[in-house]
Amino acid sequence: MATTAVPRTAAKGGSFLIEACRPEEIFTPADLNDDQKLIGQTAEEFVAKEVLPLAAELEQHKEGLMPALLKKAGELGLLGGGVPEPYGGSGLDKISGTVLAEKLSSYASFAVSHGAHAGIGALPIVYFGTEEQKKKYLPKLATGEWLGCYCLSEPQAGSDAQNARTRAVLSPDGKQWILNGQKMWITNGGFADVYIVFAKVDGEKFSCFIVERGYPGFSVGAEEKKMGIKGSSTVPIFFENCRVPKENLLHEIGRGHIVAFNILNVGRFNLGAYCLGGAKKVLEAAAKYAKERTAFGKPIGAFGLVGAKLAEMAVRIYAVESMIYRSAGMIDAAMSAAGAAADKTQQLMKVLEEYAIESSISKIYGSEVLDFVVDEAVQIYGGYGFHEDYPVARAYRDSRINRIFEGTNEINRLLIIQMLMKRAMSGALPLLAAGAKLQEEIVAGPQFEEPSSGTWAEQERAVTGAKKTFLLAAEIPRTTRRAAGGCRRAVEHRDGSLRDGIVAAPGPEGRCAPRRSRGGCHGGCHPGLPLRRRRPRRKGSANGAGGSG
Numbered sequence: 001m002a003t004t005a006v007p008r009t010a011a012k013g014g015s016f017l018i019e020a021c022r023p024e025e026i027f028t029p030a031d032l033n034d035d036q037k038l039i040g041q042t043a044e045e046f047v048a049k050e051v052l053p054l055a056a057e058l059e060q061h062k063e064g065l066m067p068a069l070l071k072k073a074g075e076l077g078l079l080g081g082g083v084p085e086p087y088g089g090s091g092l093d094k095i096s097g098t099v100l101a102e103k104l105s106s107y108a109s110f111a112v113s114h115g116a117h118a119g120i121g122a123l124p125i126v127y128f129g130t131e132e133q134k135k136k137y138l139p140k141l142a143t144g145e146w147l148g149c150y151c152l153s154e155p156q157a158g159s160d161a162q163n164a165r166t167r168a169v170l171s172p173d174g175k176q177w178i179l180n181g182q183k184m185w186i187t188n189g190g191f192a193d194v195y196i197v198f199a200k201v202d203g204e205k206f207s208c209f210i211v212e213r214g215y216p217g218f219s220v221g222a223e224e225k226k227m228g229i230k231g232s233s234t235v236p237i238f239f240e241n242c243r244v245p246k247e248n249l250l251h252e253i254g255r256g257h258i259v260a261f262n263i264l265n266v267g268r269f270n271l272g273a274y275c276l277g278g279a280k281k282v283l284e285a286a287a288k289y290a291k292e293r294t295a296f297g298k299p300i301g302a303f304g305l306v307g308a309k310l311a312e313m314a315v316r317i318y319a320v321e322s323m324i325y326r327s328a329g330m331i332d333a334a335m336s337a338a339g340a341a342a343d344k345t346q347q348l349m350k351v352l353e354e355y356a357i358e359s360s361i362s363k364i365y366g367s368e369v370l371d372f373v374v375d376e377a378v379q380i381y382g383g384y385g386f387h388e389d390y391p392v393a394r395a396y397r398d399s400r401i402n403r404i405f406e407g408t409n410e411i412n413r414l415l416i417i418q419m420l421m422k423r424a425m426s427g428a429l430p431l432l433a434a435g436a437k438l439q440e441e442i443v444a445g446p447q448f449e450e451p452s453s454g455t456w457a458e459q460e461r462a463v464t465g466a467k468k469t470f471l472l473a474a475e476i477p478r479t480t481r482r483a484a485g486g487c488r489r490a491v492e493h494r495d496g497s498l499r500d501g502i503v504a505a506p507g508p509e510g511r512c513a514p515r516r517s518r519g520g521c522h523g524g525c526h527p528g529l530p531l532r533r534r535r536p537r538r539k540g541s542a543n544g545a546g547g548s549g
């Protein structure tokens with residue numbers, strides 16, 4: 001099969017803010033090769049022919065139907081994309097995985113179930129499993145013989161996931177972990193066979209375990225009554241002295257947060273792709289309806305206000321599509337390079353962290369564009385948009401969850417800033433150098449240069465200006481001065497959330513950490529002072545984005 005080789009380099013995560021790149025370095029859907037297109041086509045046809053005709057029964061939770069469809073998808077190779085070939089998967093490249101997610105999304109409940117299994121359910125074992133764990137679980141997860149899910153949230157710990165209360169202690173004979181606690185909102189939990197469960201060893205060390213349905217002391221609660229994605233399974237899971245073999249610890253004791261949040265980076269990126277596919281389908285339906293429905297003797301699409309809605313939907317979908325495939329291209333290039341390294345798994349983990357910013361952006365913007373699109377589609381359908389017999393009512397209900405799970409959009413916004421600051425302070429991203437350059441430009445004053453010419457000169461100026469505005473709004477030049485003054489910990493939070501590079505939920509205030517024992521802060525950044533000091537913050541404000549203001 002013919003393939004196109006697109007020369008791409010792995011630009012650094014977050015570098016889009018300060019660097020320009022050449023058009024040929026950016027991946028777009030036009031660059032998809034035949035194999036990648038075929039994967040997308042197979043996925044789209046599967047949902048159209050096998051899943052959508054059963055949507056009404058799925059929405060009623062017909063016993064066994066969703067797992068049967070997932071298994072059918074497994075037979076076609078649609079579940080094992082993330083699993084390497086030696087373990088029975090197809091080891092798809094990042095771009096193919098993105099196409100797959102986009103094209104599976106015509107029915108949101110199926111897309112969510114697919115993501116919970118093939119993404120956050122299976123990938124923890126791919127990236128963190130021992131050889132024995134991989135051999136035991138991955139071949140069955142890749143084909144759908146076993147279905148998986150991911151159990152992080154608890155009734156009292158959602159955004160603040162590391163505040164989990166589920167405990168694990170080693171049995172007196174040292175052969176088993178004994179788990180006690182409860183997980184909440186677990187997608188696929190009603191029918192899964194393999195549960196990735198986070199619990200604190202001895203109530204302190206956040207860790208991760210592979211738990212199988214049927215282990216003694218494991219039980220599943222009733223299906224939650226949800227606003228949308230009604231065809232998916234969402235249940236609480238209970239552990240009452242649940243006995244888990246010792247060898248089912250995943251990764252290391254006390255390093256569960258590394259598993260949790262790196263895997264969520266993949267989930268978040270894919271969620272953006274699912275949202276993209278959903279938005280395209282809704283636009284298609286709304287455009288068709290606008291042509292067919294007449295009012296005042298004309299198709300409603302002929303009215304400027306309706307046409308403008310369709311145009312705006314298309315504009316935002318185009319933006320989200322460009323963003324997601326550009327990022328997929330970068331991640332893919334970085335993963336290809338990491339794949340050749342001797343310590344491949346370690347390097348792949350670094351790639352996931354490298355693009356945490358892009359993953360959060362994909363999740364936020366994808367989910368917000370989809371929400372915009374479904375809302376406008378309901379408006380175009382008028383009263384029929386409010387009726388369950390028409391397609392957009394379900395799409396409207398289904399869309400809403402995307403801003404909540406895989407880290408709420410608020411938490412993801414905070415993570416973007418925290419990761420940027422962490423990367424700036426560690427030197428991984430030359431944000432401070434860009435800030436210093438901008439500082440010089442500001443001090444030098446207007447240059448009155450000849451404006452550049454060319455087809456895209458205006459657009460380039462606008463984009464460059466927007467990037468500089470970001471640096472100013474984020475007070476990077478100010479931070480640069482501070483860093484030059486020796487305070488490199490200006491954006492560390494009291495909870496130390498930036499130390500490990502993985503941030504669950506930020507601390508309550510954007511303040512410098514008072515580490516007097518290590519020399520404290522210098523250069524105009526006093527311990528305990530809010531980084532942005534011009535306007536005092538209201539007490540209790542939950543702005544943890546420290547350092548950026």
Ligand SMILES: Cc1cc2nc3c(=O)[nH]c(=O)nc-3n(C[C@H](O)[C@H](O)[C@H](O)COP(=O)(O)OP(=O)(O)OC[C@H]3O[C@@H](n4cnc5c(N)ncnc54)[C@H](O)[C@@H]3O)c2cc1C
Pocket residue numbers: 116149150151152153155156157158159160184185186187188226229234401404405406407408409410411414505506542543544
């Ligand atoms: C249908 C569904 C499926 C799900 N599937 C899974 C799954 O498979 N596995 C799993 O582990 N979890 C799952 N979840 C849980 C989901 O990830 C959580 O609901 C989500 O992380 C939010 O947690 P919470 O509901 O406890 O809200 P909270 O954490 O209580 O947040 C409430 C509000 O406060 C805001 N907030 C919290 N902290 C801050 C802060 N520091 N700054 C600003 N705002 C803040 C939040 O953004 C939100 O708006 C699912 C949830 C649903 C509804």
